[in-house]
Amino acid sequence: xNNTFDPxxxxxxxxxxxxxxxxxxxxxxxxxxxxxxxIGGIALLFFKESIGWTLIxxxxxxxxxxxxxxxxxxxxxxxxxxxxxxxxxxxLLLLLNTKTTPTDLVKILPKTRSGSFFMTRLALTIPFFxxxxxxxxxxxxxxxxxxRTIRExxxxxxxxxxxxxxxxxxxxxxxxxxxxxxxxxxxxxxxVINWFNHLNGTIRDSKKxxxxxxxxxxxxxxxxxxxxxxxxxxxxxxxxxxxxxPAENQTIINQIINTFSQGGRQNVALVGAxxxxxxxxxxxxxxxxxxxxxxxxQNLKYRQIYSLDAPSLISAATNQGELEYLMIKILNxxxxxxxxxxCLDNAHLFFEEGPGSVDIxxxxxxxxxAGRIRIIMIMDDQKFLEISAKNxxxxxxxxxxxxxxxxxxxTIKILMDQAPYLEHQKNxxxxxxxxxxxxxLGKQYIHDVEMPGCAKLVxxxxxxxxxxxxxxxxxxxxxxxKSYGVKVKVADTEEDRGKLLNLEELIxxxxxxxxxxxxxxSNALRRAGAGVKNQNRPIGTFLxxxxxxxxxxxxxxxxxxxxxxxxxxxxxxDMNEFVSPNxxxxxxxxxxxxxxxxxxxxxxxxxxxxLLDEIEKAHPSVxxxxxQVLDEGILRDEKxxxxxxxxxxxxxxxxxGANTIREKIIAGEKIxxxxxxxxESLISSNEFKPEFLxxxxxxxxxxxxxxxxxxxxxxxxxxxTNKTLEPQKISxxxxxxxxxxxIDKGYDPKMxxxxxxxxxxxxxxxxxAASILSGAAQPGSTLTITENEIxxx
Amino acid sequence: MAIAEMFLWWYAHGWxxxxxxxxxxxxxxxxxxxxxxxxxxxxQPFRQISAETASADSxxxxxxxxxxxxxxxxxxxFFSRLILLITGTIIIVLGGIISLILIILWPxxxxxxxxxxxxxxxxxxx
Numbered sequence: 001x002n003n004t005f006d007p008x009x010x011x012x013x014x015x016x017x018x019x020x021x022x023x024x025x026x027x028x029x030x031x032x033x034x035x036x037x038x039i040g041g042i043a044l045l046f047f048k049e050s051i052g053w054t055l056i057x058x059x060x061x062x063x064x065x066x067x068x069x070x071x072x073x074x075x076x077x078x079x080x081x082x083x084x085x086x087x088x089x090x091x092l093l094l095l096l097n098t099k100t101t102p103t104d105l106v107k108i109l110p111k112t113r114s115g116s117f118f119m120t121r122l123a124l125t126i127p128f129f130x131x132x133x134x135x136x137x138x139x140x141x142x143x144x145x146x147x148r149t150i151r152e153x154x155x156x157x158x159x160x161x162x163x164x165x166x167x168x169x170x171x172x173x174x175x176x177x178x179x180x181x182x183x184x185x186x187x188x189x190x191x192v193i194n195w196f197n198h199l200n201g202t203i204r205d206s207k208k209x210x211x212x213x214x215x216x217x218x219x220x221x222x223x224x225x226x227x228x229x230x231x232x233x234x235x236x237x238x239x240x241x242x243x244x245x246p247a248e249n250q251t252i253i254n255q256i257i258n259t260f261s262q263g264g265r266q267n268v269a270l271v272g273a274x275x276x277x278x279x280x281x282x283x284x285x286x287x288x289x290x291x292x293x294x295x296x297x298q299n300l301k302y303r304q305i306y307s308l309d310a311p312s313l314i315s316a317a318t319n320q321g322e323l324e325y326l327m328i329k330i331l332n333x334x335x336x337x338x339x340x341x342x343c344l345d346n347a348h349l350f351f352e353e354g355p356g357s358v359d360i361x362x363x364x365x366x367x368x369x370a371g372r373i374r375i376i377m378i379m380d381d382q383k384f385l386e387i388s389a390k391n392x393x394x395x396x397x398x399x400x401x402x403x404x405x406x407x408x409x410x411t412i413k414i415l416m417d418q419a420p421y422l423e424h425q426k427n428x429x430x431x432x433x434x435x436x437x438x439x440x441l442g443k444q445y446i447h448d449v450e451m452p453g454c455a456k457l458v459x460x461x462x463x464x465x466x467x468x469x470x471x472x473x474x475x476x477x478x479x480x481x482k483s484y485g486v487k488v489k490v491a492d493t494e495e496d497r498g499k500l501l502n503l504e505e506l507i508x509x510x511x512x513x514x515x516x517x518x519x520x521x522s523n524a525l526r527r528a529g530a531g532v533k534n535q536n537r538p539i540g541t542f543l544x545x546x547x548x549x550x551x552x553x554x555x556x557x558x559x560x561x562x563x564x565x566x567x568x569x570x571x572x573x574d575m576n577e578f579v580s581p582n583x584x585x586x587x588x589x590x591x592x593x594x595x596x597x598x599x600x601x602x603x604x605x606x607x608x609x610x611l612l613d614e615i616e617k618a619h620p621s622v623x624x625x626x627x628q629v630l631d632e633g634i635l636r637d638e639k640x641x642x643x644x645x646x647x648x649x650x651x652x653x654x655x656x657g658a659n660t661i662r663e664k665i666i667a668g669e670k671i672x673x674x675x676x677x678x679x680e681s682l683i684s685s686n687e688f689k690p691e692f693l694x695x696x697x698x699x700x701x702x703x704x705x706x707x708x709x710x711x712x713x714x715x716x717x718x719x720x721t722n723k724t725l726e727p728q729k730i731s732x733x734x735x736x737x738x739x740x741x742x743i744d745k746g747y748d749p750k751m752x753x754x755x756x757x758x759x760x761x762x763x764x765x766x767x768x769a770a771s772i773l774s775g776a777a778q779p780g781s782t783l784t785i786t787e788n789e790i791x792x793x
Numbered sequence: 794m795a796i797a798e799m800f801l802w803w804y805a806h807g808w809x810x811x812x813x814x815x816x817x818x819x820x821x822x823x824x825x826x827x828x829x830x831x832x833x834x835x836x837q838p839f840r841q842i843s844a845e846t847a848s849a850d851s852x853x854x855x856x857x858x859x860x861x862x863x864x865x866x867x868x869x870x871f872f873s874r875l876i877l878l879i880t881g882t883i884i885i886v887l888g889g890i891i892s893l894i895l896i897i898l899w900p901x902x903x904x905x906x907x908x909x910x911x912x913x914x915x916x917x918x919x
Contacts, residue, residue, distance in 0.1 A: 057909020
């Protein structure tokens with residue numbers, strides 16, 4: 001096997017001839033000559049000039065040439081040997097020569113269709129290839145050899161630009177680490193080559209004629225005017241569209257064919273979650289039936305699938321009687337026509353009363369049981385269970401087929417197949433990384449739509465965030481962030497990184513002391529921001545223990561303001577309102593009936609701080625419900641929908657053991673010295689169960705505030721008062737003596753910082769109010785409050 | 794060189810490509826006229842008009858009435874299909890004959906200029 005380029009290989013000449021001749025200009029020129037010679041010849045013969053025969057004779061030359069170009073030159077088949085030149089794609093044959101170096105290869109890549117596809121889909125830019133050029137081997141031999149191996153592994157017809165590009169990358173020293181930097185792995189290179197081959201094959205297949213039965217196909221089948229008014233003909237719409245689905249889809253289609261081609265109940269219920277590809281299966285089935293070349297039984301060939309539009313049917317009827325009359329008319333037409341398969345999408349709409357739905361089970365069940373009309377029903381598993389519970393006769397009359405969501409590999413294949421259609425609609429190009437990210441983030445954030453529909457939805461929304469028409473992984477992340485209000489990107493801007501690195505400093509601008517808790521929270525956020533957090537858990541779960549007024553709730557609020565886009569992004573539940581077992585229902589209530597339930601609030605605001613205050617007061621059943629949230633970041637609401645807490649920080653606060661903490665600190669002990677024993681004592685005194693405490697990332701003990709700490713607290717309170725006065729351009733300062741008086745008055749080791757806020761309100765704020773009203777404080781002035789004024793007030 | 798290659802291909806692979814293309818065209822014509830469907834459903838009621846069958850307990854008059862209706866529908870169906878069947882068959886046969894002639898003429902086509910020159914020299918006119 002030769003791994004060098006042989007310019008004398010006949011395929012090289014063939015490719016050059018193709019390049020020179022197989023273009024519209026040459027074909028049109030030849031065609032004009034052909035017509036001119038023919039017309040000229042016939043005209044001369046008409047005028048009795050025998051030279052006309054010569055012209056007609058010579059007109060065969062352009063005819064032969066056109067036929068040769070279109071049927072021989074247009075394709076350059078692979079050679080019979082295994083020599084490198086016999087395996088190269090036609091466009092590469094034009095661009096290679098014996099002196100081609102690896103550097104030249106890099107320049108050649110974007111000039112080939114497959115090479116350009118490979119670079120675009122993997123977002124590998126020309127500067128990237130220029131950057132790696134110095135590390136390439138000296139000769140092309142090893143690149144060609146690797147290309148040969150990739151061709152075999154990907155079962156490609158030829159060695160094309162995409163394969164050469166992958167080969168160039170694989171010939172780099174430490175190529176796996178280079179790919180890792182691009183968040184790719186070697187398998188991804190092969191996937192993109194397969195993607196190109198698949199699309200190339202689809203384009204080739206689309207040029208083949210499709211036989212759909214001809215003009216007399218429906219002569220033996222009846223007219224269906226009423227059905228056509230209320231239904232969409234899927235067979236006409238999808239007769240030329242070949243859809244790629246998981247291998248399981250073909251099995252399901254075969255099951256449907258078996259059901260419909262044999263005797264018995266002529267119905268199929270496709271039961272699966274929304275987005276799992278149920279409609280695609282029906283579309284593929286429709287395409288199969290309409291294809292004359294497909295191997296379906298004769299009694300199913302050219303049968304057409306009509307999807308009944310429930311809303312238009314319901315809106316056309318003024319009452320139940322009229323609706324039943326219309327339905328009977330439609331069913332009669334279907335029966336008489338003999339070539340219709342009725343499809344009921346969202347079939348539950350026909351079996352329940354409600355807006356946009358109507359219960360006509362009494363009409364449909366006999367039809368289903370009789371089996372004279374072929375019906376396909378599409379419904380989700382929950383609705384199927386509901387219908388089964390309500391109407392067992394209906395459930396028993398259905399041939400149920402379960403449609404499972406596609407897995408990662410299948411979803412990516414489906415997205416690769418669907419991408420050109422989406423690209424045409426949205427006028428963008430999807431990168432391979434965008435497809436992978438759509439699957440990953442769709443799985444993580446979209447819980448009510450299954451794969452592959454879910455990933456497709458993500459790709460559709462990501463098209464609005466394309467970078468100069470290219471939808472990248474970042475576009476997908478932005479789409480998810482904008483749609484779901486979460487942070488999925490690794491901190492990549494200077495501002496984000498700076499914020500995360502200086503989080504402690506930012507929090508301490510609003511918080512005094514409690515260094516341990518602040519540091520634990522900051523570390524959790526840094527892990528999330530750097531993308532190293534466990535994706536299947538919340539960002540962080542913390543239990544804050546300590547006396548009242550030491551900053552437990554304040555820390556949660558500060559965190560919300562500093563990192564979670566404002567103090568409003570806090571979901572706060574007072575757990576002393578959840579003291580009975582029945583209160584579990586209030587936690588998971590559907591948002592429509594209780595917008596303040598925990599699940600409803602997190603659904604609306606998935607990127608937030610969840611603050612569960614006074615957790616020790618909650619009923620044990622409530623705590624048990626919360627175990628799954630702390631562990632997996634998931635809680636199911638009453639409608640069994642998964643609600644993700646994976647983008648929240650969960651903070652539980654408790655005063656349990658507050659006196660012990662205070663006593664130990666007053667006795668001069670350090671928190672770390674008694675923390676473990678203290679937690680053990682909480683378990684032994686049955687205040688918390690060990691399995692509950694074990695679920696937290698960290699249990700932080702808050703120490704009581706000292707008089708020195710209160711100086712800082714007072715400064716923060718005065719700063720807050722000044723912020724309130726800012727619109728009036730008035731500010732307040734306190735003399736050191738005044739501060740000392742306030743601290744002496746406001747210090748209460750049992751109550752922490754809370755009394756201080758009240759004292760400031762009674763003294764400082766009253767003095768300021770009086771000064772403003774009396775005109776003593778004018779805009780632009782600074783009020784200095786002294787010890788005496790405090791004492792008087 | 795290219796011209797020689799072109800003529801070599803014409804007599805080798807080109808001929809079979811041409812035959813394949815003609816076969817494809819004939820298949821398309823057969824599909825267009827739904828020949829197999831027409832033959833299979835030749836006696837079926839046209840568009841299922843009046844195709845209902847009377848039930849066992851229907852009156853004799855109704856049964857007869859329906860039988861006549863169906864018979865008419867079948868006759869209409871038979872004739873419309875037959876017309877299309879005959880038209881299709883004629884076109885397919887014509888297409889087949891033309892295809893056969895073209896296949897036979899295929900090796901002569903490159904010699905057409907020589908034949909043209911000979912006819913000119915001989916002085917053949919219309």
